Amino acid sequence: MVHKIVDLQEIDPEDAFLTPAYGGRVTSQPVPKYEIPTDGMPPQVAYNLIRDELILDGNSRLNLATFVTTWMEDDAKRLMAETFDKNMIDKDEYPQTAEIELRCVNILSRLWNAPETGQATGCSTVGSSEAAMLGGMALKWKWRERRKAQGKPTDKPNMVMGINVQVCWEKFCRYWEIEPRFVPMEGDRYCLTATEATKLVDENTIGVVAIMGSTFDGRYENVKELNDALETLNAEHGWEVPIHVDGASGGFVAPFLQPELEWDFRLPLVKSINASGHKFGLVFPGVGWIVWRDATELPEELIFHCNYLGGDLPNFALNFSRPGNQVLAQYYNFLRLGRDGYRRIHQNSQDVALYLSGQIAELGPFSLISDGSDIPVFAFTTNERASFSVFDMSDKLREHGWLVPAYTFPKNREDLGVLRCVCKEGFTRDMADMLFGHLAAAVKHFDSHPEQVANSERPSFHH
Numbered sequence: 001m002v003h004k005i006v007d008l009q010e011i012d013p014e015d016a017f018l019t020p021a022y023g024g025r026v027t028s029q030p031v032p033k034y035e036i037p038t039d040g041m042p043p044q045v046a047y048n049l050i051r052d053e054l055i056l057d058g059n060s061r062l063n064l065a066t067f068v069t070t071w072m073e074d075d076a077k078r079l080m081a082e083t084f085d086k087n088m089i090d091k092d093e094y095p096q097t098a099e100i101e102l103r104c105v106n107i108l109s110r111l112w113n114a115p116e117t118g119q120a121t122g123c124s125t126v127g128s129s130e131a132a133m134l135g136g137m138a139l140k141w142k143w144r145e146r147r148k149a150q151g152k153p154t155d156k157p158n159m160v161m162g163i164n165v166q167v168c169w170e171k172f173c174r175y176w177e178i179e180p181r182f183v184p185m186e187g188d189r190y191c192l193t194a195t196e197a198t199k200l201v202d203e204n205t206i207g208v209v210a211i212m213g214s215t216f217d218g219r220y221e222n223v224k225e226l227n228d229a230l231e232t233l234n235a236e237h238g239w240e241v242p243i244h245v246d247g248a249s250g251g252f253v254a255p256f257l258q259p260e261l262e263w264d265f266r267l268p269l270v271k272s273i274n275a276s277g278h279k280f281g282l283v284f285p286g287v288g289w290i291v292w293r294d295a296t297e298l299p300e301e302l303i304f305h306c307n308y309l310g311g312d313l314p315n316f317a318l319n320f321s322r323p324g325n326q327v328l329a330q331y332y333n334f335l336r337l338g339r340d341g342y343r344r345i346h347q348n349s350q351d352v353a354l355y356l357s358g359q360i361a362e363l364g365p366f367s368l369i370s371d372g373s374d375i376p377v378f379a380f381t382t383n384e385r386a387s388f389s390v391f392d393m394s395d396k397l398r399e400h401g402w403l404v405p406a407y408t409f410p411k412n413r414e415d416l417g418v419l420r421c422v423c424k425e426g427f428t429r430d431m432a433d434m435l436f437g438h439l440a441a442a443v444k445h446f447d448s449h450p451e452q453v454a455n456s457e458r459p460s461f462h463h
């Protein structure tokens, strides 16, 4: 968020100071909100004042909106607390942290079936958004290399993707001056398909982004079909248009729940994959990952070699210093859970998602857009039997503390409003029953109180 500077002359003087709740017991001094206090305060006082305020944040267990991990084991937390001081960039001072990052990259590249004969390469990032920037830049640089070698112009790069991409890809295109070519939704097609994607590809396409786990409804795009269609198109025209897979969620789900599904480096055109360690990788925010199938996909020009921390530190990142403890927590999860642990946790979330989506489908006024069988995320909409809108329902569920977001789909399905549930590890079958009970009660309530239905215009999800 870009924050405004508060004009201290404009606001009520009282609003310029904290109003402590329980923290008021330990301090009687006014504490300014928007300026640094002249004097400090004892640690317990500062701690209490801030804890008091944070009580106002939401209850993460009832939050079905976010994909991000909100719980880790005590041992993981202890490990993270003990390693808060590690700086990821300083591979010379913390060589063992760097070694563990390297092991995580190795683990992921094998989970994603990188060819054993090649030289896969990758790194950690702050999240999938940074990973998307790095992956997108590598695509742009590679495309430019190819064009220059052919003596062709390099001034009109474009990227092809579904309109359902996460906002990070729109950011990438705007920040790096790439023309985004979005495939809109149509009827009940809510994501990119090979047929639609290949219509938009041309010689200036730096790559096609395929999503494993759409933020709109959790579905996987068919990367295999896209790969095959692009191979044909490339062969016809002598192009080398590659695929980047945005596996923000699916990168940590598909290897465990759908190991047979071919979406990863088993497909030759998939050159790079990103994933969020802090989503289904089960680590607190923020850690993400990107892996390239081969070092040759990552132009040397993009890598900075810096020596002033001692040693040669090859680095490809948008920022410099960054906490190292999330990477250690990722490694903790790999060791602690193993393949089987990840599979069991995600299978459980998927069972809950399928159970709840099934119940909702049977209730009457809802139709499923997805059921949670790809990543454990599903979306549903209202049908002709509903006396309320998805926004009314989202508001009503809030009364019980549930955060179930409602939003409209993008172009050309702006008419479609949905509710979405992200089923994570902490969302149990018992909780699903509770949520379903509240949902069913809300349906009854709206049916008997039609005057309470707002049916107001709402802002869309993003764009």
Ligand SMILES: *Cc1c(COP(=O)(O)O)cnc(C)c1O
Pocket: 067, 126, 127, 128, 129, 130, 166, 168, 211, 213, 214, 215, 246, 247, 248, 249, 276, 288
């Ligand atoms: C969450 C998400 C992102 C952004 O990931 P961050 O790790 O939050 O930066 C990108 N793409 C998809 C498909 C996502 O679900």
